[in-house]
Amino acid sequence: MTKAYEGPLTTKYIGTPNDLFDQSDDFWVINWPRTFTHHHTYGLLTPFFKGLTEGKLMATKCTNPECTENSTWLPPRADCPDCYARTEWVQVPSEGKIYAYTMLDYAGIGIEMETPYWQIDVQIDGVDTIFKGWLKQGKPVTGMPVKAEFRTENPTHTILDICWVPK
Amino acid sequence: MIKFGKGNLRVPQWSRRVFMVAGGCTPFRKYFPEYKLEELVMMGYKMMLEDNDLKLSPKEIKDSIQYAAYGEFADHFQDQLLCEAKIHDYLGLDPLWNTGIKTGGATGGAAMLNGCMAIASGYADCALVSGWERMDEVDTRAGNFYIATAACKDFETRMGRIYSSYYAPMANRFAEAYNLSEVTRAKVAVKNRGYAMSNPNAQQPGHHTVEEVLESRMSAYPLRFLECCAMTAGSASALLCNEEMAYKLSDHPVEIFMAGGTHTLRVADRRHMEIPLLPNEEPGQYDELLKESGRWPGFESFLAARFAAYLAYRMAGVHDPLEEMDLVELHDAFTISDIQTYGDIGLRPYGQEPDYIESGDAYFEGKCPSNLSGGLLGTMHAVGATGVWQACEVFWQLQDRYDYIHGDKKWWDRAGKEKPADWKSLQVKDPKQGLWISHAGVGSHVTCGILRKAW
Numbered sequence: 001m002t003k004a005y006e007g008p009l010t011t012k013y014i015g016t017p018n019d020l021f022d023q024s025d026d027f028w029v030i031n032w033p034r035t036f037t038h039h040h041t042y043g044l045l046t047p048f049f050k051g052l053t054e055g056k057l058m059a060t061k062c063t064n065p066e067c068t069e070n071s072t073w074l075p076p077r078a079d080c081p082d083c084y085a086r087t088e089w090v091q092v093p094s095e096g097k098i099y100a101y102t103m104l105d106y107a108g109i110g111i112e113m114e115t116p117y118w119q120i121d122v123q124i125d126g127v128d129t130i131f132k133g134w135l136k137q138g139k140p141v142t143g144m145p146v147k148a149e150f151r152t153e154n155p156t157h158t159i160l161d162i163c164w165v166p167k
Numbered sequence: 168m169i170k171f172g173k174g175n176l177r178v179p180q181w182s183r184r185v186f187m188v189a190g191g192c193t194p195f196r197k198y199f200p201e202y203k204l205e206e207l208v209m210m211g212y213k214m215m216l217e218d219n220d221l222k223l224s225p226k227e228i229k230d231s232i233q234y235a236a237y238g239e240f241a242d243h244f245q246d247q248l249l250c251e252a253k254i255h256d257y258l259g260l261d262p263l264w265n266t267g268i269k270t271g272g273a274t275g276g277a278a279m280l281n282g283c284m285a286i287a288s289g290y291a292d293c294a295l296v297s298g299w300e301r302m303d304e305v306d307t308r309a310g311n312f313y314i315a316t317a318a319c320k321d322f323e324t325r326m327g328r329i330y331s332s333y334y335a336p337m338a339n340r341f342a343e344a345y346n347l348s349e350v351t352r353a354k355v356a357v358k359n360r361g362y363a364m365s366n367p368n369a370q371q372p373g374h375h376t377v378e379e380v381l382e383s384r385m386s387a388y389p390l391r392f393l394e395c396c397a398m399t400a401g402s403a404s405a406l407l408c409n410e411e412m413a414y415k416l417s418d419h420p421v422e423i424f425m426a427g428g429t430h431t432l433r434v435a436d437r438r439h440m441e442i443p444l445l446p447n448e449e450p451g452q453y454d455e456l457l458k459e460s461g462r463w464p465g466f467e468s469f470l471a472a473r474f475a476a477y478l479a480y481r482m483a484g485v486h487d488p489l490e491e492m493d494l495v496e497l498h499d500a501f502t503i504s505d506i507q508t509y510g511d512i513g514l515r516p517y518g519q520e521p522d523y524i525e526s527g528d529a530y531f532e533g534k535c536p537s538n539l540s541g542g543l544l545g546t547m548h549a550v551g552a553t554g555v556w557q558a559c560e561v562f563w564q565l566q567d568r569y570d571y572i573h574g575d576k577k578w579w580d581r582a583g584k585e586k587p588a589d590w591k592s593l594q595v596k597d598p599k600q601g602l603w604i605s606h607a608g609v610g611s612h613v614t615c616g617i618l619r620k621a622w
């Protein structure tokens with residue numbers, strides 16, 4: 001049986017003292033740093049992210065003959081929300097047309113692209129959804145044809161491994 | 168095209184009538200170091216107990232409460248899990264059951280709906296709804312990143328790390344599809360920030376010009392800083408009752424009808440679907456529009472808002488909201504999302520949204536003024552509190568108490584501000600009913616609540 005330590009104890013503070021961020025006669029505001037790493041799984045969508053590093057754009061499709069929609073999903077999803085069947089992986093064309101766009105000027109902390117840059121939403125033939133991405137060069141116009149570029153070297157293992165350029 | 172199941176379209180029915188009898192809020196500020204979170208919640212709660220002409224004492228009301236619904240958007244911001252337990256204890260309400268509600272920007276509306284359900288079901292005769300957010304523990308860019316984790320972390324968050332970048336593509340799309348000018352968008356910001364000048368609790372009041380709005384710093388094209396709401400610390404509370412308790416507590420209770428709708432978190436995942444028609448719309452009315460745009464709701468509209476209004480109007484027997492509502496409070500987190508909503512809730516048919524502003528209907532003394540409170544653009548977006556506070560603002564209007572709540576020196580003193588010499592009353596003349604919209608994500612959750620004078 002594990003026993004509690006029974007010897008004499010003298011305990012030391014081993015933390016890092018917190019600074020005051022702000023203060024007045026009535027209140028103190030302290031600094032409270034937060035840094036740590038999450039471990040995030042891509043689960044059944046892993047083939048999509050792996051596909052990007054291999055230069056392939058992978059979507060999922062519901063092929064259940066009973067399904068009323070048989071939609072093709074990009075972003076992919078492993079389970080069909082219409083009939084609850086498991087979807088199938090399909091490679092879709094790595095080209096499409098711009099459906100909507102914005103230029104990002106002021107981004108939140110940790111942004112990984114140099115600002116400003118164009119964020120675009122791409123409509124792809126045969127896909128029922130509209131896929132968000134970023135335009136590496138050029139100026140977007142609604143309806144403009146674009147093709148995908150993949151970061152197969154030194155991949156980020158994130159959605160940023162795909163971007164778009166004018167076709 | 169997605170079609171909805173018949174069973175899914177059932178209109179909710181309360182098992183008994185639901186009333187609101189009181190509201191309260193704090194001043195709203197970017198940075199509020201003078202008070203801890205629970206102290207801010209207490210401030211709004213006490214205003215609710217003490218300043219609504221209730222016929223029982225605060226202690227008697229406290230002794231009458233049986234349930235609490237609490238709205239908080241993000242544990243990230245508070246950096247405290249189970250805030251609900253801390254707040255509930257601080258308000259002295261143990262061992263009454265409480266539920267913490269989280270539905271993004273619609274958290275306040277969802278908390279109100281949850282409180283209504285508690286009353287309607289008979290779980291409680293008297294329920295507290297309280298919402299809060301303290302967004303001042305992190306700097307603005309870190310806050311923007313936190314909020315952007317309410318986009319899909321795998322497919323969207325890294326694309327901007329700021330929520331304006333998820334609305335901006337909709338703004339460009341809407342401009343092209345429905346002929347919306349930048350000037351109309353800017354007018355929304357001018358209007359709401361201007362109305363905030365009359366609100367002692369407002370965080371960002373200002374008499375701006377259209378030019379100033381369009382010349383302000385770009386966040387994500389075409390949305391400028393003055394077209395985006397800010398981050399806020401603050402709280403709001405509302406007291407809900409069944410019929411008997413409502414008239415015991417108040418001579419001026421207000422009846423509530425309320426419902427909600429949802430849609431995909433990722434805008435990408437919106438597929439083409441049938442438009443649920445409002446009571447004053449005709450089948451086939453949108454055939455032409457759909458021929459041009461090809462899909463609904465596309466990036467132009469919100470299924471969640473449309474579905475919430477579809478249900479709420481039928482619950483309340485509303486046929487034409489523009490004619491029947493005396494005022495509305497909409498979720499103007501961005502100028503564009505405010506405008507998009509006009510079509511969803513039937514203030515205009517789809518495709519004619521800009522006309523609600525351009526016609527003057529949306530202004531004070533117009534047909535159906537919107538956001539006389541100053542809205543999210545001018546007054547606050549302490550996210551978990553927002554949908555509760557909007558209900559309070561409509562409620563006070565219906566009680567003809569706008570001038571007391573916004574004009575009494577006591578509230579300007581509480582906010583540490585000088586009441587402006589040119590303070591203007593925005594009390595709507597003899598209002599009968601009003602509506603408020605609480606909205607999350609890029610339209611992931613939306614509630615539509617209707618408040619109707621019941622005396």
Ligand SMILES: [Zn+2]
Pocket residue numbers: 062063064067068069070071080081082083084085
């Ligand atoms: Zn299916």
